[in-house]
Amino acid sequence: MIRSGAPFLTGVLAGPLLLAVVVVDGTIRSGYDRVRHGVSQLGTGQQGWPVQITFVVCGALFAWFAVVIGRTLRAPGGSVWVPRWFGVLALGLVLAGIAPTDPALGFPPGLPEPATMTPAAVVHQVGGGLMFAGLIGGGIAAGRWFRRAGRRAWGWFSLGSAIIVAGTATAAGVVYRLIQRGVVGTGPAGLLELVSFVVGFGWAAAFAVSVSRWHRSRSTTSPVQLEPDPAAHREDGEHDHEQGDDAELGR
Structure with a gap:
C-alpha cells in the first residue's frame, strides 16, 4: 500500500522538467523561432539529443506515475x-523521443526538408498524437472524477485544460500545414504548440499534486479496525463472575 507522497513525485516533476528543457533549448538553439517552429523540431539535428532524451525520461516518469495512480485510484471513489x-x-513521449521528426520550415539551419516523411518522422507523429491524446483524455477523465468527488473547481480546471490542449494542438497542426504548402507565408504554429505543452503538462503536474494530497487525506482519515483482545474478554468475564460470587455471599 502507498503510504506517502513520494511515489507521486514522478508525475509532479515530469511536466516541469520537459517544459524547462524545451524552453531553455529553444532559447539557445541557433535559428530556432518558437513562434514559427514546433517543439518537436528541437529534437532534430546533431544538437537535438537533449530534447530527445528528455522526452524518453519524462515518458518513463509518467509511466511510473500511471502505475502509482493505477494502484491509488483503484480504491472506492x-x-x-x-x-x-x-x-x-507516457508511451507517446517515449516514441516521440526515440524517433525524431524531419527538418522543416528551415530548421535546423542547413538541413534540407525531405520530399516525403521518413519512417522516423512517421513514428514521431504517432508518438505526438498519443501524447496529446493522453493529455486530453486524462484531463476529461480527471474532470469527471473530480466532479464526482464534489471538487467542481478541479473538475472544470481539468476539463478546461483538455479543451485548450485540443484546440491549440489542432490549430498548430493546421497552421503548420498551411505554411508547409505555401498557402500562408508564416504563422504561429510553434507558439500554439508551445501553449498546448504549457497548459497540458502544467495540468499534469497540478493533478499529480492534487491526487497525492487526496491519497494522504484518505490514509489519515481512514478508520483503523482493532482486533478484540481475548485476554481482556477473559479478564472481564472473571471479574463479572467474582462480582456475582460476592453478591451470593452477601445474601
Missing part, C-alpha cells in the same frame, strides 16, 4: 481511466 490515459501519454 477512484478512477480507472485516468491512469490509463497517463499510460498513453
Whole structure:
C-alpha cells in the first residue's frame, strides 16, 4: 500500500522538467523561432539529443506515475481511466523521443526538408498524437472524477485544460500545414504548440499534486479496525463472575 507522497513525485516533476528543457533549448538553439517552429523540431539535428532524451525520461516518469495512480485510484471513489490515459501519454513521449521528426520550415539551419516523411518522422507523429491524446483524455477523465468527488473547481480546471490542449494542438497542426504548402507565408504554429505543452503538462503536474494530497487525506482519515483482545474478554468475564460470587455471599 502507498503510504506517502513520494511515489507521486514522478508525475509532479515530469511536466516541469520537459517544459524547462524545451524552453531553455529553444532559447539557445541557433535559428530556432518558437513562434514559427514546433517543439518537436528541437529534437532534430546533431544538437537535438537533449530534447530527445528528455522526452524518453519524462515518458518513463509518467509511466511510473500511471502505475502509482493505477494502484491509488483503484480504491472506492477512484478512477480507472485516468491512469490509463497517463499510460498513453507516457508511451507517446517515449516514441516521440526515440524517433525524431524531419527538418522543416528551415530548421535546423542547413538541413534540407525531405520530399516525403521518413519512417522516423512517421513514428514521431504517432508518438505526438498519443501524447496529446493522453493529455486530453486524462484531463476529461480527471474532470469527471473530480466532479464526482464534489471538487467542481478541479473538475472544470481539468476539463478546461483538455479543451485548450485540443484546440491549440489542432490549430498548430493546421497552421503548420498551411505554411508547409505555401498557402500562408508564416504563422504561429510553434507558439500554439508551445501553449498546448504549457497548459497540458502544467495540468499534469497540478493533478499529480492534487491526487497525492487526496491519497494522504484518505490514509489519515481512514478508520483503523482493532482486533478484540481475548485476554481482556477473559479478564472481564472473571471479574463479572467474582462480582456475582460476592453478591451470593452477601445474601
